[in-house]
Ligand code: AMP
């Protein structure tokens with residue numbers, strides 16, 4: 129079976145490696161892939177957002193199944209387009225991907241179906257938003273409605289900051305069209321948990337929980353990034369919390385999407401906050417998380433292709449989704465300066481015995497060398513019996529990988545370890 133995979137980051141590398149554990153998987157075409165993925169798949173230089181190009185490629189190659197991993201092509205209708213030429217796909221259609229594509233949509237969905245989330249108001253008129261902020265409590269959260277590479281969320285400590293965010297988004301076009309509508313919501317507190325769940329539109333089966341580390345600096349300081357590291361499982365996601373999430377959030381969400389005529393198939397990412405009054409949804413993503421995937425998939429015991437196909441065929445109810453015991457840790461090695469300005473083009477050296485644990489995010493191949501080409505360059509994942517061991521092993525492997533201006537956080541997993549001690 130040949131697979132076309134749309135995307136080209138660390139998440140996609142982890143998906144490809146896991147898919148290839150199944151001996152039935154033949155060629156994997158990665159569009160566009162990257163210099164590191166090229167070791168595990170046939171990379172084709174077609175952008176993930178070039179839907180026509182992707183369809184054209186699929187039409188002219190022996191593709192049996194497609195996996196669309198990133199948010200942009202999903203929201204743009206890549207799955208719809210591939211299905212239209214008869215290729216079965218993993219991932220939601222555009223009418224369901226809107227759960228990530230529009231925060232106003234997802235917030236309204238949660239309100240309509242009683243799914244716990246932060247209280248909010250939606251605005252498409254800046255004057256009304258500014259008037260609302262005159263009397264709103266602070267801190268308060270201002271979010272651009274559309275996709276903004278994870279950067280369209282401002283946690284404002286003061287009213288002035290909140291107003292500035294509204295002006296930047298709605299009047300100054302900071303996030304382009306994504307910011308013409310904003311959601312202003314209540315500031316919640318509590319630990320965050322990421323849960324990635326398979327669903328075929330009827331049944332929902334979560335994988336192991338995980339914890340992202342979004343800030344650039346140690347001790348959760350500095351700017352928000354795409355994610356500097358992950359651990360799984362997440363110690364805050366107790367059995368009790370998991371039961372509540374299933375009853376109050378996961379099942380109601382799947383039913384709500386179906387009731388709206390937008391059945392969701394694929395991987396639904398629940399970004400949760402465990403608040404003093406229970407778990408609440410911070411965000412939905414219509415896809416695997418990055419870098420959550422890099423710890424969640426190595427701990428998946430079930431065959432990934434089988435589970436993916438079950439979400440497409442509507443047979444997830446009869447398909448087990450089982451995780452392994454133990455813990456996983458992923459340390460991201462980034463280019464110094466990320467998420468702002470950084471230099472690229474440095475040679476990366478990875479010892480051969482470390483390669484199988486490396487998921488490459490931003491690198492290109494040139495003259496037989498692997499060169500840095502992005503902010504997040506790669507992630508190193510270790511799976512061990514305990515989180516301590518996994519962290520030690522991940523950092524030990526990272527220390528053997530070299531490129532100029534490499535930067536990683538030194539405290540991935542520290543919060544999870546502390547949380548466990550306090551329980
Ligand atoms: P989002 O892109 O919606 O996941 O938001 C990015 C990050 O902002 C989240 O991971 C949270 O850390 C934080 N955040 C978002 N919404 C809220 C909220 N209502 N209260 C507190 N923090 C939030």
Ligand code: GLY
Nearest residue numbers: 340355417418419
């Ligand atoms: N790690 C957060 C995300 O994938 O959106």
